[in-house]
Amino acid sequence: MGESPPKLRLLKNGDIWAVYVMERENFIDPWSLENLQDELARPFSVPLGLFRDDKLLAYSFSWLIQGETHLLNLSVGKPFQGMGLGRRLLAAVITISVAKGSERVHLEVSEANARAIALYKSEGFKAVGRRKAYYGDKSDAILMTLTLGPKKSGAPGARGARGPAGRG
Numbered sequence: 001m002g003e004s005p006p007k008l009r010l011l012k013n014g015d016i017w018a019v020y021v022m023e024r025e026n027f028i029d030p031w032s033l034e035n036l037q038d039e040l041a042r043p044f045s046v047p048l049g050l051f052r053d054d055k056l057l058a059y060s061f062s063w064l065i066q067g068e069t070h071l072l073n074l075s076v077g078k079p080f081q082g083m084g085l086g087r088r089l090l091a092a093v094i095t096i097s098v099a100k101g102s103e104r105v106h107l108e109v110s111e112a113n114a115r116a117i118a119l120y121k122s123e124g125f126k127a128v129g130r131r132k133a134y135y136g137d138k139s140d141a142i143l144m145t146l147t148l149g150p151k152k153s154g155a156p157g158a159r160g161a162r163g164p165a166g167r168g
Contacts (some may be wrong), residue, residue: 010049027075059074060074068102069096104166111141
């Protein structure tokens with residue numbers, strides 16, 4: 001019998017410690033516990049998690065503000081990397097963004113994170129700028145944007161973004 005498929009849901013206060021542990025494992029400049037708790041309280045924040053049997057596999061935080069989405073953080077636990085979970089989480093962020101009327105998704109990614117850059121490019125993100133020595137290791141941040149289509153007659157059609165079908 002195989003493992004159950006990961007389930008997507010909004011993060012809750014009880015998930016913050018698992019997010020914090022993964023944050024410290026995956027990032028040079030991890031967010032503090034207080035930063036993470038603050039994100040859950042923001043009315044414009046969309047904190048998502050992928051879980052299997054209540055175990056956190058991956059998470060993201062994004063902001064939906066004035067017709068745009070800013071993907072602040074997307075992380076996959078080290079044992080679960082390379083399984084398509086980052087792509088699935090990104091698809092969820094894009095789907096929510098389209099449904100909420102966002103016209104663009106913005107993000108910053110370390111120039112040293114080739115795997116993430118390849119994921120974002122494969123989903124239609126374009127590099128639009130650079131922030132020099134942005135991260136603690138002095139690596140630059142690559143600014144990337146995905147242009148989504150505005151809502152048309154109630155249909156969420158997105159330009160440059162594929163729907164969630166076939167992702168995983």
